[in-house]
Amino acid sequence: MNTEIIGVAGLPRSGKDTLAGWLVEDGYYGVSLGDIVRNESKIRHQDKKDPISVANMTETANHLRMQYGADVVLKKALEQYTEASKQANYRGLVLYSVRTPVEADFILEKGGRLIWVEASDDIRYERALEFSRQGEMEGIDMDTFLAHEELQWEPKPGTPKNAQMNVAYVKNKATDTIENNENSLDKLQKSAQELIQQLR
Numbered sequence: 001m002n003t004e005i006i007g008v009a010g011l012p013r014s015g016k017d018t019l020a021g022w023l024v025e026d027g028y029y030g031v032s033l034g035d036i037v038r039n040e041s042k043i044r045h046q047d048k049k050d051p052i053s054v055a056n057m058t059e060t061a062n063h064l065r066m067q068y069g070a071d072v073v074l075k076k077a078l079e080q081y082t083e084a085s086k087q088a089n090y091r092g093l094v095l096y097s098v099r100t101p102v103e104a105d106f107i108l109e110k111g112g113r114l115i116w117v118e119a120s121d122d123i124r125y126e127r128a129l130e131f132s133r134q135g136e137m138e139g140i141d142m143d144t145f146l147a148h149e150e151l152q153w154e155p156k157p158g159t160p161k162n163a164q165m166n167v168a169y170v171k172n173k174a175t176d177t178i179e180n181n182e183n184s185l186d187k188l189q190k191s192a193q194e195l196i197q198q199l200r
Contacts, residue, residue: 003081004092006199007107009099009170010117011149012054013127015180015188019117020096022192026199027091029084031077034097037061042135050138054148058165061099065163070102091199099152099165104173115195116174117188119181121146 006023010016017032024030038052041060045051064072074095081093098104098114107114119127125142140148152165178191 003110004199005107005110005112006092006094007098007104007112007114008094008096008117009104009114009167009174010119011124011167013124013131014117014119015178015185016096016115016117018185018188019115019178019192019195020094022189023094023196026196028094029081029090029092030094030096031080032097033073033077033095033099033103036073036076037064040064049135050140051135052133053136053138053140054145055151058148058151061165062159062163065100066160070100070162071106073100074103074106098170099167101166101169101173102162104170108173108175113176113195113199114170114174116171116177118177118179123181 006028008016008020008023020030020032034057037057037060041057042051044060044063045056048056050056061073069075077095081090084090095103095107098107104114121142125145128137128145137145149167152167154168155161155164155166176195178188178195180188180191182188
């Protein structure tokens, strides 16, 4: 694949989707790896009040990778891009919500950039409460919010490592870090504009 690839990663509500959106506006095709898992989690956990909570999405992602391989979500994203590229020309591909070693390694092996968006726990929790999707934050307090995220931070015993998320690995592999602790989007947008200029 001779395509410019940009990966965007970060903890929930860090601002990674917003950053990816600006890259899409600049001509990239964007695929949210999180959305692929989210759609599966809505089905798998449809009988629960919080089918797309971080905990349920983590369980769904682990299940998919155990059943179909560590790169199952990545393959689905690349299939989407391949099909879209038949209809239009894009500057490249933005993969966002990168959470596993196989995804991070793929981006870097293709000579891409891996952007980590950093935001504090307090800020992210406030954003999660304000902008949560239906079925995401039902009855979830700050401690639960952070405990659910811990499930994605590093592999846990009892499940094969290559089937689990490893956000710590992704953060460590990032080529760039962008801070997003402001209440407004001004600073993040400025960082995005600088990144886009570099990419051009």
